[in-house]
Amino acid sequence: MEIVKKEYAKAAKIVPDGYASVNHFFEEVFLDEDMIWMGQNTNELHDEDDIVNAMTRCIEKRQYNKYPPPEGFNELKTLILEDLGLLYRDVEILINAGATESLYLAMNAVLDEGHNVITPDPGYLIIDNFASRFASEIRSIPIYNEECGYKLTPKLVRENMDENTRVILLIDPLNPLGSSYTEAEMKEFAEIAIENDIFLVHDITYRDFADEHFLAVKYAPKNAITMYSFSKSYGLAGLRLGAIIAAPYITNVVKSIIINDVGTNLVAQAGAIEALKTKPHWLDFVKNTTRSNQEIIKAAVDKCEGVFLPVYPSQANMMAIDLSGAGIDPEDMSTYLLSKKIFTRQGSYTSNRFGDNFLRVSFSIAPEKVERFAEEFVKAVEVLRTK
């Protein structure tokens, strides 16, 4: 029998030279304990044992013999809503295996044939891919320029939307650039959504790293769908845990399309509950170290002619480094750094249009490792420079 491969918007899976598959590459990089991890926007800065102990207790009691409640433990749901200041709002929260799952469910819930979706380029391309599975058109708006502040603005949205626009995607702060929104911008997005009766899909995966952050759901409670993740500030990426939060009329639809209806990893939920309870103890350390690590990178970039940071300071735990003025192909840069045991990402991972301009690096890691990167990066620019 013949089955046909599905063709959706290009997903960000690039097989590096010399590897049979993306998985093969990842596994090899992952298993190399000396590799400096700046290629995924994860976080190694948690040094407390509380989260580990909570998960260990859960394992020792063999709680994993049972299925968890399908929509998540109430304690976890309440702590997340409290964290966001949404406890007494008319929203519902469903726990799942991460912002990725939430994004897929959101797109599936609200999109249909004939609809178009407005997304930023650069952005997190798997979201465009998910949207393209359900909508007829993805309007990927170029935002890699100073004029718009390296982000999708209300003005750009108004210029690019029409009567078939159903979703505006706000990644906030934005992967890969680290730009984020002011309250005035968020209010304007909310107005656009309410006026046109459309949805704001608000991916707040990197929220905790921002100086200030404004939730779309507070200004457009019936139009916003919020994606929450434990992968970044919480440092729990490998546990695969997150949530989707929206008005009950939206979560009712989400419930009708859920895949894993027997719940989400309960050991991960035990860890997340503890992470939220202890957040006041660790958040400043994670944030401050991430910020001072950016200064190390900025100092290195400033030594390299033709290289610059489009957004600084980044409001997330990653940033883009523009290499175009030095005539360096970001893929060559990431391959070179990999040979020095530093894992980074070429721009094509987050942009089809602008990927040739920049390298993406994350920096929620020990400052000594960032120093190593800084040293190698400056040398690499001189080795690879063509301008």
Ligand SMILES: Cc1ncc(COP(=O)(O)O)c(C=O)c1O
């Ligand atoms: C914007 C954005 N959303 C979602 C995710 C994935 O989140 P999760 O690990 O919770 O699925 C990422 C990961 O890099 C991301 O950059």
